[in-house]
Amino acid sequence: MRTIAVINQKGGVGKTTTVANLGTALAVAGRRVLLIDLDPQTHLTLSFNVEPDASRPHIYDVLSGGESVNRAVHKVRKNAWLISSHIDLAAAEMELVSVVGREVILRDALAAMKRKFDFVFVDCPPSLGLLTVNALTAVEEVFIPLQPHFLALQGVGRLFETIALVRDRLNPKLSVSGILLCLYEAGTRLAAEVVQDLRQFLEKARGTEVPWADARIFDTIIRRNIKLAECPSHGLTIFDYEPRSNGARDYARLAKEVLGELEARDEPAAPEVGAQTAPEPRPEDDAAEAPSKPDDSGVIVTIA
Numbered sequence: 001m002r003t004i005a006v007i008n009q010k011g012g013v014g015k016t017t018t019v020a021n022l023g024t025a026l027a028v029a030g031r032r033v034l035l036i037d038l039d040p041q042t043h044l045t046l047s048f049n050v051e052p053d054a055s056r057p058h059i060y061d062v063l064s065g066g067e068s069v070n071r072a073v074h075k076v077r078k079n080a081w082l083i084s085s086h087i088d089l090a091a092a093e094m095e096l097v098s099v100v101g102r103e104v105i106l107r108d109a110l111a112a113m114k115r116k117f118d119f120v121f122v123d124c125p126p127s128l129g130l131l132t133v134n135a136l137t138a139v140e141e142v143f144i145p146l147q148p149h150f151l152a153l154q155g156v157g158r159l160f161e162t163i164a165l166v167r168d169r170l171n172p173k174l175s176v177s178g179i180l181l182c183l184y185e186a187g188t189r190l191a192a193e194v195v196q197d198l199r200q201f202l203e204k205a206r207g208t209e210v211p212w213a214d215a216r217i218f219d220t221i222i223r224r225n226i227k228l229a230e231c232p233s234h235g236l237t238i239f240d241y242e243p244r245s246n247g248a249r250d251y252a253r254l255a256k257e258v259l260g261e262l263e264a265r266d267e268p269a270a271p272e273v274g275a276q277t278a279p280e281p282r283p284e285d286d287a288a289e290a291p292s293k294p295d296d297s298g299v300i301v302t303i304a
């Protein structure tokens with residue numbers, strides 16, 4: 001079983017979209033997938049058309065100790081199960097403050113799930129609070145989605161520090177396995193600069209003891225695609241809403257990459273980052289996907 005937290009304390013970078021659609025792509029590929037909505041915003045829950053009502057057990061009930069994780073898991077499609085979230089989860093950080101072992105509640109709850117799934121994904125809120133620490137304690141891998149634009153790397157240093165701290169104190173198995181470029185607009189110079197900075201940062205870590213020593217930037221890039229933005233409001237993943245869109249292709253390709261099954265012939269290849277050309281958008285995709293103008297801001301990007 002691979003257990004993966006999808007984390008970035010910056011909001012709106014594609015965490016939930018990635019958990020919903022990468023998770024579904026893996027389920028379509030025949031893997032048994034558990035998706036956990038650990039965000040009081042309940043966006044992942046809503047993405048699967050599950051009403052975050054108080055009558056069904058959700059992640060807050062598990063964390064606050066009352067509910068068994070087995071009862072909180074419900075099937076959302078073939079091979080995919082969800083533990084939903086609820087607005088009450090916002091109170092959990094405060095309520096759990098005096099609980100001994102508050103950082104490992106999710107880990108202990110998930111122990112019962114071992115071997116039932118091939119993949120567990122945790123969709124984290126945009127913060128580095130107790131909920132995110134619980135996610136980092138419960139998993140072995142971290143995926144970090146990034147939107148490669150101005151200030152994309154601001155705060156990433158803090159995120160890596162938090163991961164290192166949790167690894168040292170609570171979860172020695174924790175490592176960052178991948179950084180995923182989301183909402184990507186081809187041809188922007190700034191995106192190329194962000195990726196170059198990231199590469200240098202990761203290169204420096206090779207052979208060291210830090211949890212990102214073996215991290216890679218995924219070869220697959222998730223392009224900006226209006227269908228990906230539309231599908232949650234229909235309570236559908238991209239594979240049910242528009243399976244022929246670039247969004248569906250990108251997440252299907254990412255699933256192959258995560259499974260180690262990517263082959264050179266798998267099209268569309270991710271556009272070379274910073275290249276001035278990009279695959280032609282499909283007719284049903286929106287203008288936002290067309291290659292945008294090179295960015296002339298001249299901003300120097302560094303990991304902060």
Ligand SMILES: Nc1ncnc2c1ncn2[C@@H]1O[C@H](COP(=O)(O)OP(=O)(O)OP(=O)(O)O)[C@@H](O)[C@H]1O
Pocket residue numbers: 010011012013014015016017018039041043124125126182183184222223224225226227228229230232
């Ligand atoms: N590749 C994409 N193309 C177009 N829109 C996208 C793409 N990825 C995500 N979006 C849209 O961008 C918004 C932010 O995405 P998402 O909710 O996945 O980010 P998030 O990191 O989970 O946000 P938060 O930090 O608030 O939880 C959403 O409206 C989503 O539908």
Ligand SMILES: [Mg+2]
Pocket residue numbers: 015016017039043123124
């Ligand atoms: Mg989210």
